[in-house]
Amino acid sequence: MKLDQCINFLLSSAQNVVFQYFIQKLSPYNVTPAQYGVLNCLWNHGDLTPKQIGELLVLEASSTSGILDRMQKNDLINRSIHPENRRTILVTTTKKADNMRIPFENIVQEMNQHFMNNLTDEEKDLLSKSLMRIIQMNKRENSLD
Amino acid sequence: MKLDQCINFLLSSAQNVVFQYFIQKLSPYNVTPAQYGVLNCLWNHGDLTPKQIGELLVLEASSTSGILDRMQKNDLINRSIHPENRRTILVTTTKKADNMRIPFENIVQEMNQHFMNNLTDEEKDLLSKSLMRIIQMNKRENSLD
Numbered sequence: 007m008k009l010d011q012c013i014n015f016l017l018s019s020a021q022n023v024v025f026q027y028f029i030q031k032l033s034p035y036n037v038t039p040a041q042y043g044v045l046n047c048l049w050n051h052g053d054l055t056p057k058q059i060g061e062l063l064v065l066e067a068s069s070t071s072g073i074l075d076r077m078q079k080n081d082l083i084n085r086s087i088h089p090e091n092r093r094t095i096l097v098t099t100t101k102k103a104d105n106m107r108i109p110f111e112n113i114v115q116e117m118n119q120h121f122m123n124n125l126t127d128e129e130k131d132l133l134s135k136s137l138m139r140i141i142q143m144n145k146r147e148n149s150l151d
Numbered sequence: 152m153k154l155d156q157c158i159n160f161l162l163s164s165a166q167n168v169v170f171q172y173f174i175q176k177l178s179p180y181n182v183t184p185a186q187y188g189v190l191n192c193l194w195n196h197g198d199l200t201p202k203q204i205g206e207l208l209v210l211e212a213s214s215t216s217g218i219l220d221r222m223q224k225n226d227l228i229n230r231s232i233h234p235e236n237r238r239t240i241l242v243t244t245t246k247k248a249d250n251m252r253i254p255f256e257n258i259v260q261e262m263n264q265h266f267m268n269n270l271t272d273e274e275k276d277l278l279s280k281s282l283m284r285i286i287q288m289n290k291r292e293n294s295l296d
Contacts, residue, residue, distance in 0.1 A: 016282040021166040023289040028159045137161040144168040
């Protein structure tokens with residue numbers, strides 16, 4: 007079997023190429039791709055619990071917690087007690103993070119353009135849909151646990 | 152911008168789902184996905200130098216070297232001196248590794264099937280091609296260094 011027939015090789019290698027590119031683009035802001043993912047969730051959905059963030063980003067609870075710790079240290083998020091349920095924590099973005107929103111949107115748009123430049127609109131759509139289907143298979147499997 | 156419009160999120164999340172699945176399937180053999188990648192290169196191309204393996208797997212030299220160290224410890228590969236060039240190292244698979252070739256082909260085929268089950272043949276082809284294009288962009292950029 008050739009390597010390019012293995013879905014794990016294709017995804018790992020492509021992910022590695024894009025991830026390294028994204029790390030470089032975000033590094034002047036001292037933000038990692040995973041931290042960008044958290045900020046993006048909060049910008050789109052408003053304040054969220056750590057559990058909700060983990061679900062949106064398809065992350066384990068322990069990974070989410072580690073990412074949030076480092077973000078709080080770096081003054082990108084705050085954790086506060088949910089006003090309606092004192093046992094729940096709510097994550098909110100800081101002003102420092104919010105100032106990065108527009109530059110980050112530009113970086114992501116430029117990155118998408120860079121890597122999908124050779125694809126037609128139809129091909130781009132199909133790539134996104136195929137990847138979303140794989141991501142959603144995980145959610146379905148976990149919900150059967 | 153929604154997360155599913157970010158190529159890094161799509162690839163990272165899909166890769167994570169497939170990678171975790173592959174880790175589980177390979178774990179009875181005490182082999183990681185990256186080590187499988189090396190074995191697959193050697194099975195397809197015959198003996199290779201560490202540099203050639205790194206190029207095929209799109210890995211940094213230091214990563215390749217660490218993977219090969221662990222594989223040698225686990226009796227999956229041997230490193231020997233190239234018969235025609237004493238300054239070059241050649242990597243070969245062991246008998247122990249070769250005995251895993253057929254079970255691993257079955258695992259990968261089943262994994263591909265599992266994750267691309269919902270895609271038509273045309274969609275599968277396009278997914279592979281789009282991912283290969285992203286991978287090859289990296290090779291082109293590096294060769295311009």
